[in-house]
Amino acid sequence: MAETMHSLRKTAVTLSDADFGRFRDYFYRRTGIYFEDSKRYFVDKRLLERMRLTGHEEFRGYFAALRFRAVGDEFQNLVNAMTVNETYFMRERYQFDCLVEEVLEEVMRRREGSRPIRIWVIPSSTGEEPYSLALTLLSRWPLIDSVDVEIVASDIDTSVLERARLGVYTGRSLQHVDSELRRRYFNELGGGRWQIADFIRDAVSFSRVNLLEPEHLRGYRDFDIILCRNLLIYFDDASRRRAASILYDALDEGGFIFLGHSESMSRISSSYQVRRFKHALVYQKPWKRPRSEP
Structure with missing residues (x-):
């Protein structure tokens, strides 16, 4: 009977409006991600699950432990639970067309010496985004x-x-990868799973970055191209402006940034120039130093 009553108490745990508001403000300050009221069910479900897994039956105790880091890596576990990672290979392919057919030509014209072309993909999600970039370069860039x-x-x-980093995917993620690319650059594991080739995995450097934590951003500078697609949609206006400034600083002069099809840098920052290429609209960090002619 006692066990039954304990179980009932656990299933009856809920979050008050005040609890939701306190958590939303805290998560926003730490990550820049703002949960609208329409996301209340999503947030409650995942927050209550984290409380259950860490042995907290009341939000107050869990929140105190979270804020004072009494539970070690719990904030990172919470971030992992709260972020949505829905993607697939070659998403918004027209932007890859623009990159390989038009943008890289400009990057090469201003490239100095033999330095590598530097490209930053954020967010990387489960790898489809950076690996799509690598596949495009391997198969289409002369x-x-x-x-x-x-x-x-x-x-x-x-x-x-x-x-x-593991690079294992199902047919759903690979639905827009043609059979020739799949044959050349993936190994079939069975059970409808495929793993991208080792040399491609080794060519991509993965790292954890929170754009709103300055200590994460040391060394993230002088990129020629940034792919930041479908990240800013999770931010509010203030966080978008801050992110736009951080990404601007990470670009080399004349560098380019690609956003998701529903995102617009023009509504966030006046620092970027809008470039309308044949395949896509891209944003560029203006030149300040004299440009050397090819």
């Missing part, structure tokens, strides 16, 4: 055999970074 390219891929979620 200069890939003579020019070094450095690909850095980052995410705030450590669980998806682990999956990205």
